[in-house]
Amino acid sequence: MSKIRVVIADDQNLICDGIRIILDSQPDMEVVGIADNGQKAVEFVSACQPDVALLDISMPVMSGIEALKEIKVNYPKTVVLMLTTFDPDEYIIGAFRSGADGYLLKDMTAEKLVVAIRNAFNGNVTMPASIASRIIVHIHEDVKKNSLQDYGLTQREIEIAGLMARGFSNELISITLGISLGTVKNYISVIYSKLEANSRQEAILVIKGLNYSESI
Template sequence: MIRVLLADDDALVRKGLRALLDAEEGITVVGEAANGQEVIRAAATHHPDVVVMDVRMPVRDGVSATRELRTTHPRPRVLVLTTFDLDEVVDDAIAAGADGFLLKRATPEELVAGIRAVAAGDAVVAPAVTRRLFDAHTARTGPDPRRTTPLTDREADVLRAMATGQSNTEIARSLHLSVETVKSHVKHILAKLDARDRTQAVVWAYRTGFAYRAGGS
């Protein structure tokens, strides 16, 4: 059972999300918070697996709360859910340690899938956000097909699959590998890119244009 904490300053939004998630098999909402300070207290009380986190809340914002949650044990995964897709919001949330980033215009199915994905340790970045990351990069420099990376060809394949939102199981199936082999590749990718987690690796892939290049590293 995936235990979820909802953090949003809009009570109607929290009520709607609770109704949606409590109807899903394998997911239960264990608490709610109206600001970042309440998130920290609720996380300590309810020990959620995933915090669905708004960014702009009173008293304490979601970015600050996400940053503090990184220091707690057990550390919940954080899925940022916001109306804002500005580059600085994405950067701040990811730098704070968010494990995923969805917009509030996401469909119920996308939200549920996002929660399940981050709970399983995968990265989730909304397609609209990844498009902005890529556009921001190409506007500055353009994708450089000669850019080299320290990744092997197989690690590059795995990273591109990660960038499409595939789980380890899905990557294993599509690349005809074992799940344990995929996990090993992911570990090496994070180390080589000096990425804290899958989300940072995926964002790197889009910011550099790497996710849009076929074949070779």
């Protein structure tokens, strides 16, 4: 059975060593590179072509967010998970906007870490509730609600519209907001109707045109 190949990047050696020991003890995982800054992380990803890269958000030489951007452009098949603890919201949102596939808390248990990496490798979302709540707060502040309210969207529909515009799948919206997938689909159908959109792409274009600045 092929193993999940992982690169770890963090400027704290104890963090890297701890994660390496945990992952190397798993029969289906293999750590193929350890970096102490973002530039080295990109180099390891280039050389090793790992399945998953774990990046600390704040690192010297090149930040985790800058490394994330490079990896997503040049190695889009690599799943990138951001390692975080008490990073400022601007860093969390910066990684979110740059295409992070998920987030891992540095104080999570070994069992949860392993499960989260397996889930991410299999295409599922890795989003701790504490991180999801911070992203939702940002969306509330960021969206110009009045424009969508002119279309009759409710507060919950505005939240979902904001996530749709950022590329969230229905599953990720479900996990982020803590509602069922069926409920998400129902909300999106209502959003289509209120925006007079015939497709997700058309709805997103309307949402972005109404609610997002060019800098986003």
